[in-house]
Amino acid sequence: xxxxxxxxxxxxxxxxxxxxxxxxxxxxxxxxxxxxxxxxxxxxxxxxxxxxxxxxxxxxxxxxxxxxxxxxxxxxxxxxxxxxxxxxxxxxxxxxxxxxxxxxxxxxxxxxxxxxxxxxxxxxxxxxxxxxxxxxxxxxxxxxxxxxxxxxxxxxxxxxxxxxxxxxxxxxxxxxxxxxxxxxxxxxxxxxxxxxxxxxxxxxxxxxxxxxxxxxxxxxxxxxxxxxxxxx
Amino acid sequence: xxxxxxxxxxxxxxxxxxxxxxxxxxxxxxxxxxxxxxxxxxxxxxxxxxxxxxxxxxxxxxxxxxxxxxxxxxxxxxxxxxxxxxxxxxxxxxxxxxxxxxxxxxxxxxxxxxxxxxxxxxxxxxxxxxxxxxxxxxxxxxxxxxxxxxxxxxxxxxxxxxxxxxxxxxxxxxxxxxxxxxxxxxxxxxxxxxxxxxxxxxxxxxxxxxxxxxxxxxxxxxxxxxxxxxxxxxxxxxxxxxxxxxxxxxxxxxxxxxxxxxxxxxxxxxxxxxxxxxxxxxxxxxxxxxxxxxxxxxxxxxxxxxxxxxxxxxxxxxxxxxxxxxxxxxxxxxxxxxxxxxxxxxxxxxxxxxxxxxxxxxxxxxxxxxxxxxxxxxxxxxxxxxxxxxxxxxxxxxxxxxxxxxxxxxxxxxxxxxxxxxxxxxxxxxxxxxxxxxxxxxxxxxxxxxxxxxxxxxxxxxxxxxxxxxxxxxxxxxxxxxxxxxxxxxxxxxxxxxxxxxxxxxxxxxxxxxxxxxxxxxxxxxxxxxxxxxxxxxxxxxx
Numbered sequence: 001x002x003x004x005x006x007x008x009x010x011x012x013x014x015x016x017x018x019x020x021x022x023x024x025x026x027x028x029x030x031x032x033x034x035x036x037x038x039x040x041x042x043x044x045x046x047x048x049x050x051x052x053x054x055x056x057x058x059x060x061x062x063x064x065x066x067x068x069x070x071x072x073x074x075x076x077x078x079x080x081x082x083x084x085x086x087x088x089x090x091x092x093x094x095x096x097x098x099x100x101x102x103x104x105x106x107x108x109x110x111x112x113x114x115x116x117x118x119x120x121x122x123x124x125x126x127x128x129x130x131x132x133x134x135x136x137x138x139x140x141x142x143x144x145x146x147x148x149x150x151x152x153x154x155x156x157x158x159x160x161x162x163x164x165x166x167x168x169x170x171x172x173x174x175x176x177x178x179x180x181x182x183x184x185x186x187x188x189x190x191x192x193x194x195x196x197x198x199x200x201x202x203x204x205x206x207x208x209x210x211x212x213x214x215x216x217x218x219x220x221x222x223x224x225x226x227x228x229x230x231x232x
Numbered sequence: 233x234x235x236x237x238x239x240x241x242x243x244x245x246x247x248x249x250x251x252x253x254x255x256x257x258x259x260x261x262x263x264x265x266x267x268x269x270x271x272x273x274x275x276x277x278x279x280x281x282x283x284x285x286x287x288x289x290x291x292x293x294x295x296x297x298x299x300x301x302x303x304x305x306x307x308x309x310x311x312x313x314x315x316x317x318x319x320x321x322x323x324x325x326x327x328x329x330x331x332x333x334x335x336x337x338x339x340x341x342x343x344x345x346x347x348x349x350x351x352x353x354x355x356x357x358x359x360x361x362x363x364x365x366x367x368x369x370x371x372x373x374x375x376x377x378x379x380x381x382x383x384x385x386x387x388x389x390x391x392x393x394x395x396x397x398x399x400x401x402x403x404x405x406x407x408x409x410x411x412x413x414x415x416x417x418x419x420x421x422x423x424x425x426x427x428x429x430x431x432x433x434x435x436x437x438x439x440x441x442x443x444x445x446x447x448x449x450x451x452x453x454x455x456x457x458x459x460x461x462x463x464x465x466x467x468x469x470x471x472x473x474x475x476x477x478x479x480x481x482x483x484x485x486x487x488x489x490x491x492x493x494x495x496x497x498x499x500x501x502x503x504x505x506x507x508x509x510x511x512x513x514x515x516x517x518x519x520x521x522x523x524x525x526x527x528x529x530x531x532x533x534x535x536x537x538x539x540x541x542x543x544x545x546x547x548x549x550x551x552x553x554x555x556x557x558x559x560x561x562x563x564x565x566x567x568x569x570x571x572x573x574x575x576x577x578x579x580x581x582x583x584x585x586x587x588x589x590x591x592x593x594x595x596x597x598x599x600x601x602x603x604x605x606x607x608x609x610x611x612x613x614x615x616x617x618x619x620x621x622x623x624x625x626x627x628x629x630x631x632x633x634x635x636x637x638x639x640x641x642x643x644x645x646x647x648x649x650x651x652x653x654x655x656x657x658x659x660x661x662x663x664x665x666x667x668x669x670x671x672x673x674x675x676x677x678x679x680x681x682x683x684x685x686x687x688x689x690x691x692x693x694x695x696x697x698x699x700x701x702x703x704x705x706x707x708x709x710x711x712x713x714x715x716x717x718x719x720x721x722x723x724x725x726x727x728x729x730x731x732x733x734x735x736x737x738x739x740x741x742x743x744x745x746x747x748x749x750x751x752x753x754x755x756x757x758x759x760x761x762x763x764x765x766x767x768x769x770x771x772x773x774x775x
Contacts, residue, residue, distance in 0.1 A: 015339035015417075017753075025342040025416040032408045036446045043450035043480055047465065050476055141470070142462035158464065158471030165463040165470075169454070 011201045023203045030207045034214050037177075041218055044170050048225060051162050058159030060230030061150045062167070065139070066121075071227040074117045075219065081110035082216040089209040095199035097192055104189040107212065111182050118175055125164075141165040167226055174222060177215045184208055238728035240647050244744040259344035260747055265330035266645075267351050268321060273714070275317040275358065282310035284707060287669075287700040293693050295686040303686035304371035305387065311374030312365070312392065316399055317358050319630055320488065323495035324441075325354070325406055327637045328434045330645060332410060334738035334745060335428050337419025337754040342412040346405050354402035361395030364388035373684065375485070378466035378477040382458040393456040400449045403491075407441030410434055419737070421756035428736055428760050429518050433498025436522035440487045440494075440529065448484035451477065475540055482533035490529040492626055493593075494522055496633025497564055500586050503640050504568045506734040507583040508575030511761045514567040521560035528557045538609045547606055554604035561597050565590060576767075580732075581655035585636025588663045592628025596621060599674065614684070617677025620670045628666055635662070635713065642717065643731045647744040648724030654716045662709035668702025735761055 016022040052059050088103035128146070129138035137149045141164050147157035188208050191197070197205055245262045248254075255263060285306050289297040298306065329347065333340055341347050364370055368388035372381040381389050414427070414435050454465045455477070464470030466477040505512045512518060534542055534550040542550075568590055577583070599621040602608045612618060642650050672695040677683075681692050688696065730739040741750050758765075 013344075014748075015342075015344065021416060025412050028415060029343060029408060029412045032411055032442055036404050036408070036442050039443055040446035040450050043447045043454070046480070047454070047476060050473070054473075055471070141464055155471075158469075160471075161464045162471040165458075165465055165472075169457065169463065169465075 019201060023201075026203050026207060030210050034210065037214060041170075041173065044166065044173065045221075045225075048166050048170065051159075051166065052225075052229070055159035055162060056230075058152065058156050059163045061152055061156075062160045062163035063227060063229035063231075065150055066167075066227050068227045068231065070117060070121060071223050074114055075223050077110055077114050077117070078216050078219050081107050081114070082213055084110060085209050085212045089202075089205055092192070092197050092202035092205040093199060095202075097195055097197070100192040100197065100202075100205065101189050104185050104192065108182055108185050108189070111178055111185070111212075115175060115178055115182075118171065122168075139164050141168065170222055170226065174215065174218050177218070181208075181212055181215060185212070238726045238731075238743075240726055241742040241744070241746065243746060244647065244742060245747045246647070246744050248747045257348075259340070259348055261329050261333050261341050261344065261347055262645075262745065262747075264347050264351055265326050268325040268329060268354070271351070271355065271358070272318050272322050272326065275313055276322075276710075277714075279310055279313035279318055280707060280710065282306050282313065283703065286310060287703040289686060290688070290696045291700050293688050293690045293696075295688075298686065300686045301371065304373075304684070305365075305369035307684055308370045308373050309365050312361065312370065312396070314626075315374055315488070315492075316396055317354075317361070319492040319626055320403055321354060321406070322492075322630065322634050323499065323637060324410070324434060324437055324491075325350075325402075327499065327634075327641060328410065328430075328437075328495060329406070331641065331738055332413060332431060332434060333417070334644075334741065334749055335431055335736060336414065336417060336422055337737045337750065337756065338413065338417035339748050339750075339753075341409045342417055343409050347409055350402040350405035350409070353405065354399055357395050357397075357399030357402060359395075360398060361392050364391035364395060367391075375481060376452065376455055376477075377481075378455060378458070378472075378474045379468065382455055382465075383467050383469070390456045390460050393452045393459075397449050397452050397456075400445045400452075403441050404445045407438035407445075410438040411442065414438075419754050419756055422737075425516065425519070426756055426758075426760050427519075428498075429501035429512060429515065429522075430495075430498035432519040433494045433501070433522045436526040437491055437494045439523075439526050440491050443530065444484040444487040444491070447480060448488075451480040451484070454480075475537070478537050478540060479533070482536045483530070486533040486536065487526075487529040489622070489625065490525050492630045493633075494525060496589065496630045496637075497522065499633045499637035499640070500568060500589050501564075502734075502736070503582045503586045503636055504571050505761045505763065506640070506732055507578050507580055507586070508571050509763045509767060510571055510575040511759075511763060512567065513570035513573075514563070515761070517563050518567050521563045524560040525557060528553065528560070532557060532604075535604050535609070538606060539613045551604050551606050555601060558597060558601055561593075565594055565597075579656075581650070581652060581659055582636045582640035584656060584659040584663075585632050585639065588659065588666075589629055589632040589636065592624050592632060592663075592666065596624030596628055599624065612677050614682055615677035616673040616681050616683055619683050620673035620677060623670045623673070628670070632662075635659070638713075638717070640732075641738070642720070643727030644738060644743050644745070646717075646721050646724065647727055648720050648722075649727050649731065650713075650720045650724060651716050654712060658709050658712035658716075661712070662706060665702050665705030665707075665709050669699050669706050670702070672696070672698045672702075733766060735763060735766065 012019055013022060016025070084103045084106040088100050088107060091099035091103060125139035129135050129140045129144045135144040135146050138144045138146045139149070141161050145161050145164070147153065147160045150160055152160050185208065188205060192205070245260055255267065258264060285298065289295050289303060295303065370389060370392045371387045372385050372389060376389070376393070414431060457463050458465050458467060462470070464472045466472040466474050468474065501512055501518055532550060532554040534546065535554045538547050603612065603618065603621060639650060639655055676692055676695050679692070681688055727743045729742050731743070733739065737754055737756070740754060
């Protein structure tokens, strides 16, 4: 049988009995996906916990080298994007198509602003590693890593490299999730503009909302773990 | 069997569409199951070919067939292909995919397109990994231990790691799809405790796939990043700790053993009931023991690390927890055995595999207790004793269950019977070949022959030759079903809707089923495994 014979006339897929069953399945599937995401980040959080316990002083030195003010400002930007995302879902539930698009675009804007700030934060650490000259101040882990800016050498320098491996690993994986999320938000905004969602069926908006809030919550944990070590 | 000869239905899922598009763009869970069946069979024979080369090399103590470097690549390829590309997807992605919607009276899995996506992800991951095995190879063992994998190995670790990372998502998506389907798609009246035990086993398996696989994914990613960009996670020269890698790796890779064995246990529960013509003894105990295995399986990983300098107290705790997994496993074995008791036991091929499974799994499980015991483990760590133990579980257990299930549901999948005589012969050949291959390895390991070496002292030759001889018998045993199952798809005797006959919704629809599985959604008002009722209706005679 061809796929066309099965293509649903409305949003209801052929293998579900009704929209409720379809929606409940989608919601449960999304939560399970977020569980796998928690475990995925969990490997990194476990690694972080072990090394922070073993190398507390190096982690504190590395953390003090980051600007907590920039990190805090960025946290506010991301929380604001969660607010606009929640407003988009709320508008969808009310069936206000124009406002769904508006709030999704605002979410994209705030998410992009967050990534822009990260671009400059990364650049400051990576720029000394580039080119042929001496790599003083290079904080990207690898052959050219140099902990002299942190006033560390020997074992402590190696331990600081673990800190920055985790810094780039964890924030990088988080940023990757945002880079994946933003085009999805764009697609969703386009579909909302085309009038795909109404008060009766807007499950995709809710699903993407759950994803976006998850990415936000990961950052809420990353900020204190990476920026505030040893700040009393 | 009824006197009228069975006829194939006019339209069923196999002839519902023709051409490669109707297969490669299908969202029908039954067709996706067939895609998986073809893929994992190819990988099984590839992994088997590596095993043949390993056993050939070990016929002589000097290992004159291949160099030590090549040997390292051979056993790594064997492990990687068999574990990630055959054993883990084998039953869930083929039989599970095919049967779960049928067993619960649904038209399809909850997410048919994600189901197809998972197959494509599997194929892409397999191609990337095979590319690595051909270009540069991989010599780390399937365990990827750091810092050898991240610093010293001169093989294609990053590419292989990416391949396994990608394949992991196929496993995650399958597990996610099953859990949602079992929660949300059950037919009216099909309560949790009316579910077939096959479904319970897959539910437990899916939980492990969801919770474990992401951790191996991120761990392999860290290995790749450390190797490619010289980040410091596990390499001591960069401040890392190689033991942390082992903790993260086994946090997934021990539960992964249960991903391989639990679906087989589900198959055995179905087969044992059908061929004893009895209710499964202790239904709820078998169902709950699957969940218990899934849960406890996450608490035992460090028994792979007893000789790494783990604290003695921690080792004792992990040892005790490892013993506790034996309880739900034994519950299953005792309940199956109790189901035989005073049953009307018959010796069809699926039942032969079930008997084989129970015996071999028991040996594999009991030797697992030897290995969970601290003192014995130190003596036999990294010897052939360990190799024999896990092959009794994974080959003697998982593959026996897989083949038993394939035969049991083959009339449903193909709409035709496999040739019973050939099937019984091959089941016996596989059982004998298996024991001849792996039992000598217990002795070799006890005597001190380490695993992963391509040469060995002369006094071990007799046992190694026995093992290699057994492997060739086992290989022939695996080839026979391959041939007759393919043959039977065209020439086998046409099967009726319920040929054994057996209970369960999958037998209520035609063989093969239509694309939408059921003419109309079934309503369930009775327990599963009501074989006494079949006996009353004089439907007890088996084909």
